[in-house]
Amino acid sequence: MADDSDSTGSGIDEPEDAGQPAEGEAANASGTPVRHGRVEALSEEEIRARLVSTDSGATLDHDEVVQGMARELGAQRQVIDLLSDQREPEGVNIAKVLDSSAVDLEFIMGVAVTQETATIIGGKADPAQRRAIRDQISLPFNTAFKMCLRSIWIRIGRVAITGSGIFLGIAFYASVSLTAAIMRAVAGAEGVEQETARQTWLIVMALMVSVVGISNSMLMAVAERFREIGTMKCLGALDSFIVKLFVIESGLLGLLAGLFGAVLGMGLTYVIKAMKLVFSFGDVSGDMLRIMLYSVVLGTVLSVLAAILPANQAAKMPAAAALRTDV
Amino acid sequence: MPRSDEYIVRTKDLSKHYQMGDETVEALKGVTVDIFRGEYISIMGPSGSGKSTLFNMVGGLDKPTHGTVFIDEVDMAQLDAYELAWLRCRKIGYIFQTFNLIPVMTALENITLPMVFAGMAYDDMMKRGRELLDTVGLGHRLHNKPGELSGGQQQRVAIARALANSPSIILADEPTGNLDLKTGKEIIDLLRRLNQENGVTVISATHDLKMVDVSDRIFWIRDGLVDRVQTRSEMEQEVMTEH
Incomplete structure (x- = not known):
């Protein structure tokens, strides 16, 4: 049951009103009996058993919970009695009683309650x-x-292709950066300035190319799932849930691609240096850590950036339009 | 469960226009219908008659150009995004011609997804998911993905998913459209059973005449307007006189 109760205490008084025939007639004034739920009363033992099992003791201590529930039980008893008498109209004011109740009547009594939606949402609601x-x-x-993990795993082939854009871009970045770091460590600062500028340019170009590449893949990946997005919205997902899912998914992808890209890039740099029979690298372990960190951050950010726009667009589509699309 | 005198869905002068290039297509031209709680309604009509558009409006999946939809006496146009999501999550269950299960999730996960959105506790969710799959006769296929299930089985999973948060309304858009005769009949029987046992209102856009037998009322839609509304007894009489 959805309602918040502000006072558990008033729960004792309300059901007495519910028992008044006058109230019943008021509800019936329009001539339309209002059915709020169907009731199958449980035996006292069953109710007690359920009371014990509902005691989560989250904020109240055990005694408080038991006392509160005992009071509620008294109140709800009357409702049950009322209903089992089959007095007309069926379910008089049960909603009113429930509104004041902190305990989930549906759970305790096995009563299925349909609340008036208008009291919960829309202009007439509080x-x-x-x-x-x-x-x-x-x-x-x-x-x-x-x-997201599941979704990545199932589509691992396509994800690998999308990810390889970032992976290669980052590998290039890591390799170039490490080479620069090694040069600096071995040769000192002289002559590296100009080289660094050229390298920065290269890295920026490489990353731009990879962003364009993954944007394209992400667009496809989102478009492919329009119907899934529409379905999720039908099931009660907010637009933000859709964006959240794509952000997590692309973030994970970027993180992994960045990590592996850095490992590959730096590994290759070492191999190439070794093949050129260069064995003095100087101490670049600090630089390597820095490059690793930057790679992971860069990979994640670029991947999320590429995914967030199409995902946002797709999430904002009316559900009907998203469901109609056939890709 | 007998129908009550309470309205669950009302539409007032509902119209929807689509812009197709320079042309404005009127998919709905002012539809006013009242549906009572617990009814089994079929919206019938040829394709392109506007029945799917009506379905989308009633389900809050698209916004009408003019007119209003009331669900449980709530004007849909007044709802914000959260309330609309809440309504879709808890009050309405959707069933589609193409089943629309999430392909990467198992049957059980598909069914529990609406419960995730509703914030249900994990254990309750699993318990209810299993019960629902039992209800639709798929208790043995909990962990199969949609791709491993037949069309009829997928539609059963979709029905179980539609029931996840005990909605008041089930909206079905051509639920038997992709199924063979026998499986379609089974799905219709299942919907009718749920309608009678749980009192859930079923509104189904269809051109499957098998639906006629179980519907309380049939709305015939033609060219974006309600052509006529027939109750089942009227329908049966018509059939009698024809023969």
Whole structure:
């Protein structure tokens, strides 16, 4: 049940109102009996068993929970009695009783309750209630992360191709940077200035090329999943969930591609140096750590950048349009 | 479960225009329908008649050009993105012609996805997911991916997913369109059973005449307008007189 209760105490008073026939007639004034739910009462033992199992003791201590529930139980009993009497109209004011109840009646009593939607959302609802809705739609990071891992694993072939754009760009960056670092360590600072400028230019070009490449792949990857996006929106996903999923997925991809790219780039640099029979590298371990870090950050950022625009675009599409697309 | 006198869906003078180049196509031209809680409704009509458009409007998947849709007496146009998501998540279950399961997820994961969005605890989610799969007769295929299931089985998973958060309405767009005769019949029977046992309102856009037998009322749509509304008894009489 969705409602927040501000006072558990009032829960004792409300059901007594519910028992008044006057109230029942008021609800029936329009001539349309309002059914709020169907009830199958549980035996007392079952209720007690459920009470024990619901005690999570999150904020209240055990006694408080038990006391609170005992009070609620009294209140809810009356509702059950009322309903089992089959008095007309069925389910008088049960919503009112429930509104004041902190305990999930549906769970404890096995009562399926359909609340009037108008009391929860839309212009007629209480503004506080409308704001509370925002917390009732969620995609926890853990779940999103697992979904992304799964999604990457299933599409590993295509992901590898997308990732290779970043991977190669980063490998190039790592290799060039390490070469520069080695030169600096071996030859000192002289003559390196001009070289550095040229290298920066090269690196920027390489990374730009790889961003354009992965943007294209990401566009395709998003377009391929328009229908999935539309479906998720039908199931209650916010636009931000869609973006979140793509950001995590592309971030993971970029991180891995950056990491492996750095390893490959630096590894190759060493191999090439060794083949040229250069064995004095100076102490570049600090530089290597720096390059590794930059590579991972760069890879992640570039990959997320490439994915976020198409994902955002796709998330904003009306669900119907997203579902219609056939790719 | 008998239908109640409460409205679950009302549309008022609903119209939708699409811009196709220089031309404006009127997919809906002012549709007003009232649907009661617990009814089984079929929206029938030839393709291009606007039934899918109506389906999209009622489901909050697209915005009407004019007119209003009320779900449980809530005006959809007034809802913000969160409320709309909330409504789709908890009040409406969708079923599609093409099943639209998430291909990388197992049957159980597909079914529990709406529960994830609704913030349900993991254990409750798994329990309910299993129960739902049992309900649709797929208790033994929990961990199969959609690609490993037949069309009929996929549609069953989709129905179970639509039921995940105990919605008041199930919206089905051509649910039998991609299924053979026998499987289609099974899916229709399943929907009817859920309608009768759980009291969920079923609204189905279709041109499958098998749906007629189980529908409480049939809305015939033609050229973006409701041509006529028939109750089942009227329909049966018509069939009787014809023979």
